[in-house]
Amino acid sequence: MRNTKIGFALTGSFCTFRQIFSVMRELVDSGYEVLPILSYASSREDTRFYLKDDVWQELKDITGKTPLSTLPEVEPIGPKKLVDAYIIAPMTGASMAKFAHGMFDTPALLGAKSHLRNARPVLIAPSTNDGLSTAAENIGKILAMRNVYVVPFGQDDPINKPRSVVADFTKIPEALAAALAGAQMQPILLGSLKNEGK
Numbered sequence: 258m259r260n261t262k263i264g265f266a267l268t269g270s271f272c273t274f275r276q277i278f279s280v281m282r283e284l285v286d287s288g289y290e291v292l293p294i295l296s297y298a299s300s301r302e303d304t305r306f307y308l309k310d311d312v313w314q315e316l317k318d319i320t321g322k323t324p325l326s327t328l329p330e331v332e333p334i335g336p337k338k339l340v341d342a343y344i345i346a347p348m349t350g351a352s353m354a355k356f357a358h359g360m361f362d363t364p365a366l367l368g369a370k371s372h373l374r375n376a377r378p379v380l381i382a383p384s385t386n387d388g389l390s391t392a393a394e395n396i397g398k399i400l401a402m403r404n405v406y407v408v409p410f411g412q413d414d415p416i417n418k419p420r421s422v423v424a425d426f427t428k429i430p431e432a433l434a435a436a437l438a439g440a441q442m443q444p445i446l447l448g449s450l451k452n453e454g455k
Contacts, residue, residue, distance in 0.1 A: 387424030
């Protein structure tokens with residue numbers, strides 16, 4: 258893992274950020290070099306979960322790097338082969354819809370597109386209230402993409418939010434290791450998960 262470089266992009270499922278920061282720190286502690294990337298929403302919005310300045314500072318503290326947050330900043334990821342793998346976690350329903358239909362108009366998504374030109378792995382971790390309704394089609398399309406892998410996911414609140422799904426973020430390191438070896442971690446579908454934030 259040492260000397261393995263990971264692009265780690267966050268999109269706007271703000272309620273999951275605390276879990277994501279923990280996983281990111283675990284990757285850094287394991288020896289990965291992590292390059293943080295923010296979507297427009299995650300870089301600009303103050304929410305009840307985090308203020309934008311706190312998100313930036315947290316990522317700097319964990320990785321030692323200033324997050325990339327513009328299209329020109331992420332475009333060289335592919336041409337310069339800046340990372341060995343690229344993670345999008347959390348990945349919202351809106352970001353999955355764009356990704357599934359070739360719309361790479363945010364830093365998080367353009368970074369993934371740029372990285373994929375090198376046939377290197379992209380790992381996504383879904384987090385959407387519509388995963389078993391309008392977002393299901395897009396998840397299916399993403400599962401069929403070459404060099405794209407998915408962190409195993411399940412329903413986070415089947416009774417109160419029966420269409421909502423979220424990745425088991427604790428599985429990101431294992432799913433990343435599998436993706437770097439060209440394999441999809443199994444099983445993809447999990448049972449009911451309890452997500453503190455969503």
